Each structure stands twice: as structure tokens, then as C-alpha cells.
Amino acid sequence: MASHRRPKQPTHRYTGILTVTAAAAVAVSTQPASADPLPDPNKKGVQAQIDRLYEQATQATETYNGAKEKADALQRQVGVFQDEAARKQGELNELRDRLGTVATGQYRSGGLDPSLQLLLSQDPDGYLEKASALDRIGERQSALLKDFLSQQRALQQHRQEAGRKLKDLDSTQRDLRGRKTEIQGKLREAQQLLNTLSAKERSRIAAEQDRANRAGARAELGDQASASQRAAAAFRAAQGRVGKPYVWGAAGPDSFDCSGLTSWAFRQAGISLPRTSQAQAGVGARLDSLGDLRPGDLIIMRTDLSHVGFYAGNGQILHSPKPGAQVRYESIARSGMPFMWGVRLS
Known part of the structure; x- marks a missing residue:
């Protein structure tokens, strides 16, 4: 793709x-600020x-x-x-x-x-x-x-x-x-x-x-093809959810947490994934190098494997990152979460 x-x-x-x-x-809360000054003025x-x-x-x-x-x-x-x-x-x-x-x-x-x-x-x-x-x-x-x-x-x-x-x-x-x-x-x-x-x-x-x-609603992704048609289909489904809000425990179609987005997107491609990022980390073929990833591969983040998203190409991840954020593209290097490995589903 x-x-x-x-x-x-x-x-x-x-x-x-x-x-x-x-x-x-x-x-933006309407409650008054605390009367006690904090040690950090900024x-x-x-x-x-x-x-x-x-x-x-x-x-x-x-x-x-x-x-x-x-x-x-x-x-x-x-x-x-x-x-x-x-x-x-x-x-x-x-x-x-x-x-x-x-x-x-x-x-x-x-x-x-x-x-x-x-x-x-x-x-x-x-x-x-x-x-x-x-x-x-x-x-x-x-x-x-x-x-x-x-x-x-x-x-x-x-x-x-x-x-x-x-x-x-x-x-x-x-x-x-x-x-x-x-x-x-x-x-x-x-x-x-x-x-x-x-x-x-x-x-x-x-x-x-x-x-x-x-x-994060747009990114320069390059022209690298996905490893399989179903991975490409799942990635396209996730791309169609850009802008949807992060909600803990949500698995679509109008709100998502991180593994909710990936499991929902792959379900649209006819693949059933486990619900958690830790379980998703163990399916498919493991890819230890970022250089081996292609768009539509899963990307596992954090040492406890508690975050997952899609590799989007050109060093970008497509994911539902955290409370207050929306489904978006983000530089893997700037995400603040260490890359652990990728997962490729055929």
C-alpha cells in the first residue's frame, strides 16, 4: 500500500x-487555584x-x-x-x-x-x-x-x-x-x-x-508498502479514526484506548486480536528493529508493554496515546515512550 x-x-x-x-x-477548570504556593514557580x-x-x-x-x-x-x-x-x-x-x-x-x-x-x-x-x-x-x-x-x-x-x-x-x-x-x-x-x-x-x-x-492529524509518511493486504486494511481503518478521543477501556468505533484502536482496526480486516497491549505483543512475528517495520505492523512501547499502536511509516506511530489526546500520528522518537519491538501479522 x-x-x-x-x-x-x-x-x-x-x-x-x-x-x-x-x-x-x-x-479549563473554573475552580480557584490553590491558596498554597507551589515550590516550582513555573x-x-x-x-x-x-x-x-x-x-x-x-x-x-x-x-x-x-x-x-x-x-x-x-x-x-x-x-x-x-x-x-x-x-x-x-x-x-x-x-x-x-x-x-x-x-x-x-x-x-x-x-x-x-x-x-x-x-x-x-x-x-x-x-x-x-x-x-x-x-x-x-x-x-x-x-x-x-x-x-x-x-x-x-x-x-x-x-x-x-x-x-x-x-x-x-x-x-x-x-x-x-x-x-x-x-x-x-x-x-x-x-x-x-x-x-x-x-x-x-x-x-x-x-x-x-x-x-x-x-497529529497529518504526517509525512512516505510511500512504503504494508507487509500484507490485511495489515494494510487494518492500518487504513485506524487512519479513518484519526481525531477520535482517547477514552480508557474504549474499543471503538468513536473512542479508543491504545489497544482498543489496534484490536478494532484489525477486526475490520478480519483478524481477531487479544484485547491488551501485552497480549498483542505476543502475536505474529516479532520485529526487534525499527528499520524492519512497515506500515500496518504493530509497535509495542514501554518496558511493561503497556502501549501499542500502528507503525505508520517514516518513523511515525499512529496511536491513541493518553487521556485528553486524540487518535493521531506522532514521531516515535518524540513520543516519550521507549520502543520495545514490532509485531507483524500476515
């Missing part, structure tokens, strides 16, 4: 209630703390995404086991009815010892035929009983497995809630620090972020 200068795409501001804390870096220390909190929030988001993916999988498994248990119960009910019918028939036809019945019978040949039929009924009842007991054991196993999955799901959901609280706490702390700045300083930060978003 040839790739040339990208036309400037319209940016979008995100004002949803759910992510008001995530937009803190571009929001407030650079505060901004560095805010940036660090956003980084911690994005790292925690990938952990949250992993827990969410596990919870969703467990929920599906619980549903399967519960449905299977319900089906087994229905089969058992049918077997129980059939066993009851056979038992009732035998009870009604019983009474005398078979040898006396034969002795007193006025039609020995007819009796012997009936006795043979009763033996066959007994064999059928025995087979039904064995089938019933087997189905009963299978039902118990499904119920036990569903119970174990439900326990795992409950534990995972508690972890999920804890991660969510952690992320919201980081973003809330960042907002509180932002509120300590003067209106002028907050306006300057907002303007810088706005400039970064506008500049």
Missing part, C-alpha cells in the same frame, strides 16, 4: 460525562506529575482490559454450562418418565411367580411369548436406567463446572472493579493537580494539547 501525505482530518472534542476526568488535560513540576498520573492510568487501563476480557470469556462459559445443564435436565426428565412407564407396566403384569403362571396358563405358548416380551422390557428398562444414571452424572458435572466458573467470574469482576477504581483515582488526582494551576497556565496546557492533536 502506497502512503503519501495524509490530508488534515477534522478533530473532535469529547465531552461525555463518563470521561470528563480523562479530558482533564484539555479542560508549575512544571505539577505538569510532570499530571503526565505521570496519565501514564499510570493508561498502564492500569491495559490491566483493566485484560480483566474485562477474562470476565467476558467467563460469562460466556458460564452461559454455555448453564444451557447444557438445562438441556441435560430436560433429557433426564424424559428418561424418568419413560422409566416410570416401564415400571408401571411391569407392576401391572406381575403378581404370580413365572413358573406358576406357566403351569396355570391355558395357553402355554402365548404365555411364553409374553414372558419373552417381559424379559425384553426388563433389558430395555436396564438400558434406560444406565442411560439415566449416566445423564445424571453428566448433569452434576456441568453444574459443578458452572459453579466453578461463576466463582472465577465473581473474583474477576471484583478485580475489574478494583482496576476501575484505580484508574478513576489516577484521573481524579490529575484533575485535582490541574486545578491548582492558574487559569493562564491551564489555558496554555490546553492550547499545547490542541496543537499536538491538530499536528
